[in-house]
Amino acid sequence: MRITTGMMMNAALNDLSGLREKYAKAQALVNGKALERPSEDPQRVVEAMDLSEAKMRLERSQRSGEDATQWLSASENSLTAMIEELQNARETAVQAGSPTNKDPGAQESLAKTFLAIRDAVVRELNTQHRDQYLFAGWKTDVKPFDLTPGDPNGGVTYTADSDGESTRDIAPGLAVTVNVPGRQLTAKGDFISTLSRMADDLRNGRSDAVTTDRLNELSAGLNNLIDIRSDLGIRQQQVAMYGNLARDNLFNLEQRLTTISGGDLESSVLQMTQAQANYQAALSAFSKSMPTSLLDYMMR
């Protein structure tokens, strides 16, 4: 093939610009910007979009998980307090049956104890977490429990009137209920009413009823609370487990994302150094070969 001066020039310039392009690409890779444009690798770009969307969801469920833990432990604390108070009431009820407490003065003091416990439990039923009533279902702005006025048995009314369950997605697609709608608490025995009636019974000399029927009623309500608390405990465990899973998943996702968008620093730097060396070699070859022609040797 006949090679002309222009051809050599063109070939050299083309080669140089090709090498420059490679150098620039390798540099972008080092900077972790391998996927600035969809055309650079459509499949990977789509994968990266997927991953970053999944990442956003995981981050959201991590936040939800933390939130869920707060709600659950607030509810659990409150329940524990109630349970302790009620256990206290049970012991007091057993005491009421003992002969040493038969005189009216002792009976009256026991009755007062029951009423104090009742008020403490009602206070717990109206616990707030971040200005929201814990046991009010969805109507978190309404104080859920009020002593029913005029009720001879002194029960409570669930004024929030909502059984709404608040849920948090602790993992994509997995929702956990974080609240206990108030109605559930008194579903198997209105312990508030029981406590009122215990005081009433003692004042009216029916201490037998306190140690038998009332005690049974109280135990039923208490057991229900204990069941609910253990259920909350299970949910808390679940949240913690998925929190760990989400953390692991996030870590994997981020790793894959950096790999896709050129985060493999060692190989990128290697590529860049190589491209740079190639470019420099081509430059020096070009500068040596180009200026010579027959003119340099003949027409002197």
Place this chain on the structure above:
Amino acid sequence: MISSLTSVLNSAIRSMQTAQYALGMHSENIAHANDQTYTRKTMDPQAMTNTGGPGVLRLRDAFIDDQYRLSAASQGDAGMHKDVMSRVEEIFGDPVNGGVGSTLNQFFDAWKGLAENPADGVARLQVLSAGRAFTQQVKSAYTQLQDVADKVGEQIVAKVDRVNTDIAQIADLNKQIAQLSRNNLSDGNLRDQRDILLDDLAKLTGASSTEQPDGTVRVAVGTTPVLDGPLQLKLTTEDAVGVGPTPSWVGFVTSTYTGGGDLAGLVDVRKNDVLPIMGDIATLAKKVAQQVNALHGAGTAQGAATDFFSIGGGAVDIEVNRTLTADAVLPGFDPTAPADGERARQIAALADSQMIPSVLISGELQSPKVFYRNLIGLIGNRAQEANQATDIAKVHTDSVDRQRQSEWGVSLDEEVANLMVQQKAFAAAARVINATDQMLDYLINRTGQ
């Protein structure tokens, strides 16, 4: 037969003249050494011009020219796709961390946040601002795409102008060349000029040409003859509604532009890429807005709410309802229950609800995020395709161009060597004259003394 000394003298003079002429020709070649469009000339010992001077051969090969123009046309076509698609890609920015896609994700994420904290005023504000960011991104992408489509139209108009200038100039050169060749005069430089124009026209339109015996060329663009003897067509642009300026021929039975090259590339990329992508973006935004309004709008059956998005008649006439305040954002269906996040939950679930006809698989509905992801994948693939086609066409054009250069480019070494040859020939002829002179001197001055 013994030739007379006079004829020896004559042929020596002719030889010197030829060497001198060749020297001039080589110096012209050298002068054009860096001119890629120049066709090198060599001496043609067979031909003589009618002025008695030596013949000159213009080393051009119509076959290689045809090949070059064919690949220049496909390079033009692919190159336009590449240019336009790379601008489209720029509009969508970093597909992973920015653009319509991430604001869409953030929008649904904000609803999810509200669903879990319905009583939180800040979560409502976030929903509003995420909605605004989404519509803003959609509008900006759409406007920029519109801008690209408009620029394509402008380019088409400009290129149509150039096509007409090229055709007119070729017609002009045709006349001059025909005249020169009738008079058997050298027309090499005019032909070079015409070849440059034909190259340009081929890149613009994929025009092909055939040379006639009188030295003129016939030019056809696609199936339309645009220059043939007295016939000379003109290209104009017609404004198609919703598309923009489109080239069409004036002065021929069919006005449809059937050519290739830059013009075909521009028309095609606008019709098959830019405009459909605009449509897809608009569909995405409209569908999302409608579905959100179906849950959070005036017409909803469960718990009346104000429209979240105001949807106008235009393609992307969508914005977050200006009258909607944070208070009026209703995360739940029961207005008396502040912890009710059911409505927000359902809106957040729209992210996965299959509602938009796919751009890839006809008849399949896709969720907004999958729709958008596929759209980006599609844009990426189209752009990649255009890049690859351009690269291939460029390699092909370069290789044909190398062949052209190899055939008729100027090699300095060769010219210098030829210069030496001619110089020696000149010196030798001068020696012959010298010798003949001495012989004549003997003959005339020394004989008969």
